[in-house]
Amino acid sequence: MAEHDFNQRLPKSEIVESGYLESMLDNFASSYKLFWFKGIFTEIQKGNTTLEYRRIVARMIAEAWYPVVFYHLSLGFSDKLADAIHYMQEELHIPREEKADRIVEFVCMTTDKKLLQMVKDFTNFVPYRLIRPFYQREIEFERKRDLTFRDSRINRIIEEHNQNDRNNALYVMNRIDGILTISPKWEQYLKTNAVVVEGWLNYKLIKYIQQRNPNVPAIPFKLFPPTSKDRNLSEATKFWKSIQTKMKLFDLYTDKEFTEENFEQFGSFSVDHFIPWSFVLHNEIWNLYPMFKNINSSKNSMLPDKERYLDKFCECQYQAFLKAKELQVSKKVMEQYLNVKRDIFSIGKSDIGHDVFLQAMKQTIEPLYQIANNQGYGIWWYE
Structure with missing residues (x-):
């Protein structure tokens, strides 16, 4: 959907000028304004309208946590929000899949000096930058009057005009106490039109x-x-267990067969993604293979070493594909292989078919593997 469609769909209002929403989030080189507003929006929906700066920054961190930590997404080269998130996860040992409200409370209660400084750095400029469009006329007026005008004065101009502005702006700041108060009119608008x-x-x-x-x-x-x-x-587990009835399956990383004796040593039968799920975000059979549960836990969301395992993985997939055709596995499951090669069902048990299948698998996996590695997914092998 084009961006202007979203702008047109922002509901108009008789109590606020809704066009300011677009102005507030029109141009930005970093994610700060987006997540600052998202934090405020979340708090408003929870019924909170007098907000501590620190709590809003905590919401910023919580809202960006999964994109950064779980999905390895970049917020931009110079974006410091990701720095704070990585510091909390790596140095303060906040779990990778922590819940948002617990992240918020951790930041609000922390005494860690480095994290507190990071929080303060955000509050020095983001609260002003978001509501700047409300005071653009005053800023331009001062700029024309003073030829030595510097951007450092913008915060002071915004603060001067914001102090008694309880009807126009989204919020009124109290820099000394580190809190802001949401305008009742904007609170009403954002609650009434929350979904849009x-x-x-x-x-x-x-x-x-x-x-x-x-x-x-x-x-x-x-x-x-x-x-x-x-x-x-x-569904994937059912598929691989059906394959196991027709051929021996071996763990890709230990080379051990799936037997009761090995289950006792390495853990139960498990199915895992070759390219991590958090990158591909699907459970298609061509990217899955059985492994022992304990080994799976060790691998976590890392990439298997390509030199050690990719050829073996593709070979195991080829053999399983042939058996699945023999077993007439459900069409819904088998169609997932079409994302590897459109005419894959024409491949049979021959040297040519074998080579075509392996080549198609590698051409599908290798670009994804490289991009995932570039995004920060580490390389893993069994030792």
């Missing part, structure tokens, strides 16, 4: 992140935590 505004805001965020991650698939689905339904592998 949230869709518009998410569109802005998707567009921003897509521009900085141009080759990454499924960006719109990487703004939020995954659900258990998203990662349900019951």
Whole structure:
């Protein structure tokens, strides 16, 4: 959908000038204004209208947590929000799949000096930058009057005019106490039109992140935590267990057969993605293969070493594909192989078919593998 369609769909209002929403999030080189507004929007929906700066920054971090930590998305070369998130995850050991409200409370309660400085750095300029469009006329007036005007004065101009502005601007700032108060009129507007505004805001965020991650698939689905339904592998497990009835299966990484004795040593039968799920965001059979559960836990969301495992993976997939055709596995499952090669079902048991299948698999996997590695997915092998 074109951007102007979203602008036209922002509801008009008799109590606020809704065009300011677009002006506030019109041009930005970093994610700060987007996530600052998203944090405020989330708090308003929870019924909070007097907000501490620190809590809003905590919301920024919570809203950006999964895109950055779980999905390895870039927020931009110079974006410091990702720095704060990586610091919390790597140095303060916040779990990769932590819940948003717990992240918020951690930031609000922390005594860590480095994190507190990061929070303060955001509050020095972001609160002013978001509401600048409300005071653009005053800023331009001062700029014309004073030929020595510097951008450092903009915050002071905004603060001067914002102090008694309880009807026009989105919020009134209290810099000394580090709080802001949402305008009752804007609170009403954002609550009444919450669904539309949230869709518009998410569109802005998707567009921003897509521009900085141009080759990454499924960006719109990487703004939020995954659900258990998203990662349900019951269909894949059924597929591989049916294959196991017709051929021996071996763990890709230990070379051990799936037997009761080996289950005791390495863990139960498990199915895993060759390219991590958090990158591809699908459970298609061609990217899945059985492995022992304990080994799976060790691999986590990393990329298997390509030199060690890719040829072996593709070979195992070829053998399983032939068996699945013999077993007449459900059309719904087998059609997933069409994303590897359009005419893949013409491939049979021959040297030529074998080579064509392996080549098609590698041509599908290798570009995804390289992009995922570039995005920060580490390389793993079994030791």
